[in-house]
Amino acid sequence: MVVDKTVNIKEFNRNRIYMLLRQKRNLSKQDIVQHLQISLPTITQNLNYLLQEKLIANTGTIGNTGGRNAQVYSYISDAKIAIGLDITRNHVTTVVVDLNGDIIHINRRRQKFETSDPYFQLLGNIIQEDIKELDIDDSKILGVGIGVPGLITEDHQTVFYGKILNFTGETLQRFTKYIPYPAILVNDANAAGFSEIWATPDTKNAFYISLSNNIGGAVYIGNKVFAGENQKSGEIGHITIIPDGLPCYCGQKGCLEAYCSASLLADTADGSLGRFFEEVQGGNREKLIVWDNYLRHLSIAINNIRMLFDCDIILGGYVGAYMENYIDTLKKLVASRNTFEDHADYVRICSYKTEAIAAGAALPFIDQFINQI
Numbered sequence: 344m345v346v347d348k349t350v351n352i353k354e355f356n357r358n359r360i361y362m363l364l365r366q367k368r369n370l371s372k373q374d375i376v377q378h379l380q381i382s383l384p385t386i387t388q389n390l391n392y393l394l395q396e397k398l399i400a401n402t403g404t405i406g407n408t409g410g411r412n413a414q415v416y417s418y419i420s421d422a423k424i425a426i427g428l429d430i431t432r433n434h435v436t437t438v439v440v441d442l443n444g445d446i447i448h449i450n451r452r453r454q455k456f457e458t459s460d461p462y463f464q465l466l467g468n469i470i471q472e473d474i475k476e477l478d479i480d481d482s483k484i485l486g487v488g489i490g491v492p493g494l495i496t497e498d499h500q501t502v503f504y505g506k507i508l509n510f511t512g513e514t515l516q517r518f519t520k521y522i523p524y525p526a527i528l529v530n531d532a533n534a535a536g537f538s539e540i541w542a543t544p545d546t547k548n549a550f551y552i553s554l555s556n557n558i559g560g561a562v563y564i565g566n567k568v569f570a571g572e573n574q575k576s577g578e579i580g581h582i583t584i585i586p587d588g589l590p591c592y593c594g595q596k597g598c599l600e601a602y603c604s605a606s607l608l609a610d611t612a613d614g615s616l617g618r619f620f621e622e623v624q625g626g627n628r629e630k631l632i633v634w635d636n637y638l639r640h641l642s643i644a645i646n647n648i649r650m651l652f653d654c655d656i657i658l659g660g661y662v663g664a665y666m667e668n669y670i671d672t673l674k675k676l677v678a679s680r681n682t683f684e685d686h687a688d689y690v691r692i693c694s695y696k697t698e699a700i701a702a703g704a705a706l707p708f709i710d711q712f713i714n715q716i
């Protein structure tokens with residue numbers, strides 16, 4: 344037991360030093376002593392380990408007070424990377440994310456989804472192209488997260504509900520036949536939500552709504568995804584907004600998805616969501632009615648979530664990216680429904696405006712890596 348404790352303290356100190364360097368970027372040993380109140384020999388020992396692992400670098404000297412210059416240690420943000428994929432019906436997007444969680448490469452291409460060997464081979468080829476383009480050594484690659492519009496088993500191995508792409512039962516093994524790195528399958532909304540929690544570490548509890556062509560959601564309690572008993576929590580797209588209302592692809596009627604899918608907006612503007620919002624901005628009467636309706640239905644869902652969880656609600660997805668100009672209108676609609684609160688400042692827009700799914704699929708590898716140092 345005593346041994347375990349010593350090891351834990353050692354690792355704990357190493358992690359604190361690494362995290363401090365990660366946050367402050369350039370520090371001398373004396374700076375680290377001041378920040379962390381750890382002894383100089385312990386700091387030296389840990390810095391040597393981090394240098395040896397090529398996670399930090401010695402990047403010169405600073406100061407000239409009282410004689411000797413102090414050595415500066417810097418954090419290397421691309422010492423390791425993770426790759427994230429966002430698989431949709433008609434596109435494949437890959438991103439490369441560094442240890443900051445920053446996207447350092449995006450590759451988006453039109454590619455129809457199919458559960459065929461050539462398709463999975465193509466995924467492998469795309470990843471190899473990205474790696475080649477960035478000239479990344481294999482030893483730097485922590486893993487590949489594959490974000491998909493489906494419900495995934497707890498072990499990240501199998502799609503157990505995949506009606507959107509008709510790929511129920513598809514496995515990680517098939518997806519990664521041509522991907523020679525550690526990999527996981529991730530639900531798209533959970534991935535996007537994770538990127539958001541990562542970007543705002545002060546957020547402890549939140550409900551993330553992904554307003555894309557499909558509506559997804561993710562529940563975060565105490566900084567962790569609450570997955571539910573059956574990995575189905577947060578499926579906000581299929582709560583009933585209007586009893587016996589419009590038909591949903593799922594077979595039910597009146598689901599939020601039938602009222603707040605991004606494609607309902609885009610379909611009124613030749614399939615372009617950008618054009619839809621240009622016309623709303625331009626005061627197009629017909630589009631304003633469509634948009635009012637959208638916001639009204641969304642406000643019902645948001646109020647219901649607030650009543651259930653009493654936490655921040657983050658809007659992401661395709662529509663979330665356009666929400667800036669309309670957030671005040673939406674907040675008023677939400678506040679007008681609320682029993683206890685006369686404002687809705689708990690509603691906010693996502694920080695990752697694009698590629699939240701692909702980034703969020705990659706981030707668990709980064710998160711795990713930096714926490715185990």
Ligand SMILES: [Zn+2]
Nearest residue numbers: 581591593598
């Ligand atoms: Zn439904």
